[in-house]
Amino acid sequence: MDSKDAVDSKDRDDGKRNNEMIERxxxxxxxxxxxxxxxxxxxxxxxxxxxxxxxxxxxxEKASALFLKYLKWRRTFVPNGFISESEITKQLAQNKAFMQGLDKKGRPIVVAFGARHFQTKGGLEELKRFAVYTLDKICSRMPQGEEKFLSIADIEGWGYSNCDIRGYLAALSILQDCYPERLGKLCIVNVPYLFLKAWKMIYPFIDNNTKKKIVFIESKKLKSTLLEDIDENQLPEIYGGKLPLVPIQES
Incomplete structure (x- = not known):
């Protein structure tokens, strides 16, 4: 390392320590x-x-307002401290969310299938409970020292019958406002053209921090791109890896 590289490295370290001190x-x-x-x-x-x-x-000021709103919401929406499976039976029956394995950063891997989601009677409230159940389950499975997760949203086969803009926005609001900085990366895969119309309606409601974590992956480069973040022995079998999918309620 020459003197310039050494100075640059020291400056970066000093900047990191300064940022950490400001945060503390x-x-x-x-x-x-x-x-x-x-x-x-x-x-x-x-x-x-x-x-x-x-x-x-x-x-x-803004963070405090969001946090206090979260505390009030949690007491009201999750009065028992957790969502039981008996409260989300219709959502679980759709068999659309799975979790297993860790990516190269040690983040839990979650897989969701968009074509398995259908609106049900009284479904919006149950969908919101399902979002909380899923996020709580993910957080409980995070290794010591890890705060984020990686999600693969598989949209293969998605059609009009799966379109649920109100539901998507409700789940997005819970993720962004009640579980901030939990999403590490969202890989959207096997995307049909039709889904992009729905995406245009959702996108304006995604905050800038979340937008930076979202990537669309070309189908022809799916495995190679996922392997940049996930070792093959941790990658789900359906994407050419070694691990079977485990339903969220069994993970």
Whole structure:
């Protein structure tokens, strides 16, 4: 390493340490504020507060507002502290969400099949409960020190009967506002042209931080592209890997 590279490396390290110090200070300030507004905030760890801060670009006021809204929502929507499988029987019966394996960064891998989703009577509320159930399950399976997950959204066979814009937006809102900075990467695969019409309706509601994590993968490059993030022994069998799909409720 020459002197210029050494200086650049030191500058990067110094910048990283400075950013970490700024984050720690802001976490402390935000914690004091939210605990005075809602004593239940004392039960959460600093990592959660940091995720809300990062989701609002370290703006304490905006992050605090989002976090306090989340605490109130959680008490109302998940009064028992968890969503039971008996509350989402129709969603589970569609057999559309799976989880197994870890990517190269140690993030859990989740696979969802868009063509297996259908609207059901009273389905929006159950779909929202299913989103919470799934995200809670993912978070509970994260290795120590990991905060994010990788998702593969497989849209093969998707058609008008699967289109559920209200449902998609409701699930998106829960992901962005209640589980901020949990999504590490979303790979959208096997995309039919028809789905792109629905995507144009959803896209404006995706925040900028989330947009950066979304990639569409060409079918002809599917396996090779997924292997950039996932080792073959952790890749689902249906994409040329070694692991069988495990339903979310069995994972």
């Amino acid at each position: 200070n802001k976490v402390g300030i935000m914690r004091v504020f939210v605990e005075t507004q809602d004593p239940s905030a004392k039960e959460v760890d600093d990592l959660m507060i940091r995720r809300f801060l990062r989701a609002r670009d370290l703006d304490i």
